[in-house]
Amino acid sequence: MRTRHAARTRAALLTGRVVAGASRRAGQGTGSVIGGRASLLVEPDLLATLARGQRVALVSATNGKTTMTHLLSAAVRAADPAARVATNAEGANMGPGLVAALGAPPDATTAVLEVDERWLATVLADVGPAVVVLGNLSRDQLDRTQEVRTIADGWRDALGRLPTHAVVANADDPLVTWAADGAPRVVWVAPGPLWTLDAGGCPSCAGRIEFTDTTWRCRSCSFARPDPDVWLDGNDLVWADGRRLTLDLGLPGRANRANAALVLAAADAMGLDVDAAAHALRSVRDVAGRYRQADVGGADVRLLMAKNPSGWQEAIDMLRPAPVPLVAAINARIADGRDPSWLWDVPFEHLTDRFVVAVGDRKHDLAVRLAYAEVEHAVARDLIDAVRLLAERAADGVDYLGNYTAFQDELDEVGR
Amino acid sequence: MSGADTSSTVRIALLFPELLGTYGDGGNAVVLAKRLSWRGIPAEIVTVAAGSTVPDSCDLYLLGGGEDGPQVAAANELGLDGPLHRAVAGGAVLFAVCAGMQITGRAFLGADGQPQQGLGLLDCVTRRTSEPRAVGELVVEPDPLWGLERLTGFENHGGRTKPGATAQVLGRVTAGVGNGSVSVDADGQASEGILAHVGDGWVLGTYLHGPALARNPSLADLLLRWTTDAELAPLPEVDDEAARLRADRFVAIDAGRLDGVAHKTLRDRILRRN
Numbered sequence: 001m002r003t004r005h006a007a008r009t010r011a012a013l014l015t016g017r018v019v020a021g022a023s024r025r026a027g028q029g030t031g032s033v034i035g036g037r038a039s040l041l042v043e044p045d046l047l048a049t050l051a052r053g054q055r056v057a058l059v060s061a062t063n064g065k066t067t068m069t070h071l072l073s074a075a076v077r078a079a080d081p082a083a084r085v086a087t088n089a090e091g092a093n094m095g096p097g098l099v100a101a102l103g104a105p106p107d108a109t110t111a112v113l114e115v116d117e118r119w120l121a122t123v124l125a126d127v128g129p130a131v132v133v134l135g136n137l138s139r140d141q142l143d144r145t146q147e148v149r150t151i152a153d154g155w156r157d158a159l160g161r162l163p164t165h166a167v168v169a170n171a172d173d174p175l176v177t178w179a180a181d182g183a184p185r186v187v188w189v190a191p192g193p194l195w196t197l198d199a200g201g202c203p204s205c206a207g208r209i210e211f212t213d214t215t216w217r218c219r220s221c222s223f224a225r226p227d228p229d230v231w232l233d234g235n236d237l238v239w240a241d242g243r244r245l246t247l248d249l250g251l252p253g254r255a256n257r258a259n260a261a262l263v264l265a266a267a268d269a270m271g272l273d274v275d276a277a278a279h280a281l282r283s284v285r286d287v288a289g290r291y292r293q294a295d296v297g298g299a300d301v302r303l304l305m306a307k308n309p310s311g312w313q314e315a316i317d318m319l320r321p322a323p324v325p326l327v328a329a330i331n332a333r334i335a336d337g338r339d340p341s342w343l344w345d346v347p348f349e350h351l352t353d354r355f356v357v358a359v360g361d362r363k364h365d366l367a368v369r370l371a372y373a374e375v376e377h378a379v380a381r382d383l384i385d386a387v388r389l390l391a392e393r394a395a396d397g398v399d400y401l402g403n404y405t406a407f408q409d410e411l412d413e414v415g416r
Numbered sequence: 417m418s419g420a421d422t423s424s425t426v427r428i429a430l431l432f433p434e435l436l437g438t439y440g441d442g443g444n445a446v447v448l449a450k451r452l453s454w455r456g457i458p459a460e461i462v463t464v465a466a467g468s469t470v471p472d473s474c475d476l477y478l479l480g481g482g483e484d485g486p487q488v489a490a491a492n493e494l495g496l497d498g499p500l501h502r503a504v505a506g507g508a509v510l511f512a513v514c515a516g517m518q519i520t521g522r523a524f525l526g527a528d529g530q531p532q533q534g535l536g537l538l539d540c541v542t543r544r545t546s547e548p549r550a551v552g553e554l555v556v557e558p559d560p561l562w563g564l565e566r567l568t569g570f571e572n573h574g575g576r577t578k579p580g581a582t583a584q585v586l587g588r589v590t591a592g593v594g595n596g597s598v599s600v601d602a603d604g605q606a607s608e609g610i611l612a613h614v615g616d617g618w619v620l621g622t623y624l625h626g627p628a629l630a631r632n633p634s635l636a637d638l639l640l641r642w643t644t645d646a647e648l649a650p651l652p653e654v655d656d657e658a659a660r661l662r663a664d665r666f667v668a669i670d671a672g673r674l675d676g677v678a679h680k681t682l683r684d685r686i687l688r689r690n
Contacts, residue, residue: 139438147438147483200434200466201486206527208434208467208489219467338552339570341625344443364661368630371654372443372450379660 009050012043013103020100032088036096039103047095050102051127054086055110057266058127060120061135062148063311064259066091067251067287068135069114071263076110078280079272086111091288094119117151121158129163133266135259137175138198138310139342148175148198155179166269168262171228174216178203178223189265190228191258195310197345230265237261237278245278250285255314289407294414297387299394301327303414305407307336309345312401316346319399322353327386329360329402329410336404340365348373355393357386360406383410425458426644429474431500432466435490439572441480441513443627447636448476455649466490472499475643476509479516481572481625484527491519494535504537505615509642513628514573517610517621518542525575537619538610539580547597549574553669554592554624556608559585565634567608568665569624577610584611586622591669594623618642631665633658
């Protein structure tokens with residue numbers, strides 16, 4: 001029985017590799033997703049089979065899940081040099097992508113997996129008890145995915161029902177708190193409130209959540225921010241038991257400090273040495289092409305990616321100081337969500353001190369938004385065209401911020 | 417704002433953005449305020465959080481789209497005869513989008529799927545049909561009565577809205593769903609939007625997101641003409657940019673590509689990942 005199972009598993013993985021290789025040679029990305037799909041056709045229980053015996057961490061969030069997955073993988077490798085880590089570093093985060101990631105290193109001991117928000121319950125049921133890291137929940141691609149509250153309810157149901165080793169959850173996000181609340185063991189992390197616009201309604205009683213600079217609570221019921229076990233104090237990460245360490249990151253912005261806080265709390269929950277883990281975070285400077293600096297048409301361009309209003313707000317916080325210009329790219333393809341009206345929830349008013357060039361399929365939507373924000377701007381065909389248009393304005397570098405497919409297209413241009 | 421008094425500030429109330437701000441409709445407040453201030457008319461956005469007192473002294477009121485639960489909460493905040501009703505009767509303008517329009521009608525669907533009484537400012541009833549959720553680009557040929565250009569927006573709603581006997585509509589749907597099958601005329605064409613002249617005020621409901629007023633400057637100026645008797649000078653700079661946005665959308669729809677995508681990459685189609 002067991003050997004037949006193993007044979008089928010091997011056949012499934014081989015099928016996946018053959019299909020992925022063919023896809024790669026045809027110039028269609030890494031092929032991991034289509035390969036994973038092929039593997040699952042041969043062996044539908046492949047995820048459970050591959051995860052058996054591995055230490056597993058699942059990372060989910062609306063924003064920052066790819067970054068947290070990279071950071072946690074680096075932390076595991078540094079704190080446990082004997083570990084062989086399986087991870088979906090390219091961000092293919094649904095069932096097929098996870099199968100491809102788990103099946104890649106034959107002797108993996110630890111899996112650090114980024115999981116799409118809608119897949120978390122399914123994946124958790126398949127892989128068995130894991131450390132689950134929950135970053136944040138906000139609006140993303142509303143025209144095609146479930147509304148954000150439905151996702152929080154789905155997480156809550158799964159985490160209350162399925163066994164976990166620990167849930168590492170952002171206590172400053174009411175929707176994440178609602179999701180994690182019912183889990184048997186929760187490590188509450190307080191990285192500071194970032195985006196609160198989508199959490200105004202109480203998920204427990206439909207009353208109103210009231211935010212202050214440091215905490216939140218429902219005005220109508222007892223639902224409130226839990227006392228954190230770990231919190232950020234400036235650049236320091238502090239544990240309630242008195243431990244304290246200073247973050248030293250290779251990635252910019254307060255959103256990445258929040259990501260690092262959750263990751264180090266997760267490393268701790270996995271039994272790893274947090275000082276060694278923290279030391280490793282500095283080496284992460286490029287997350288699937290994001291944050292990379294590239295020469296484009298003679299200009300030093302730094303590439304940033306954000307998919308939704310909360311992500312754009314945090315990315316704007318990461319931009320270099322004015323007058324470094326910004327090239328902003330907006331598409332509204334299926335993977336982006338076809339409705340870019342969220343542009344009106346992004347605080348473009350913060351960019352009145354610099355020149356912005358709008359590119360992408362929906363550059364004119366962005367141009368209208370910039371006009372009403374009274375940001376000096378122009379429209380160009382693509383990044384190269386924008387750099388040409390910026391001319392001497394690009395002398396001290398250019399920041400590029402694109403949404404999902406716009407960024408992927410740009411990576412294809414500059415080389416992955 | 418009453419009469420020809422343009423010296424005082426036009427106050428624009430953005431109602432409950434934390435409940436009805438899911439689809440970027442808060443941008444309508446920015447568009448209206450800027451289109452006034454660029455014309456030398458002072459404007460102020462008054463953000464009204466749920467739980468706080470709704471002022472009855474603003475000139476323009478805005479309701480946006482949102483999820484089912486928050487939609488019910490917003491309706492409960494406004495009541496059946498509250499400050500918003502007084503303001504409209506006294507001459508204020510209410511612009512209500514999607515969930516905002518649904519609660520402004522006589523009845524809408526509660527979070528449990530049961531009909532719930534609406535504000536009664538628009539003569540329409542929203543209910544669920546067996547049809548799928550309406551998601552995509554929406555194009556409306558406006559009734560010539562309103563003096564509008566062709567309207568473009570993005571719709572995202574499950575309910576269908578039946579205009580009542582006294583209801584006026586914004587126009588006829590030429591792409592998308594709008595008020596939906598419950599609203600079709602003798603030619604089999606669905607209507608979009610509901611309007612009413614209530615007391616001295618106006619109420620305009622629509623399914624157009626985008627935000628609607630960013631995509632449709634003529635609609636923004638219709639609301640502003642109702643609100644103020646001031647001369648509305650043209651705004652060529654921003655409206656040229658809006659014209660390019662609009663042209664993009666109409667070209668995409670005319671080509672039958674409702675998502676406005678010039679080409680979907682094979683990766684897009686295979687991955688469907690975020």
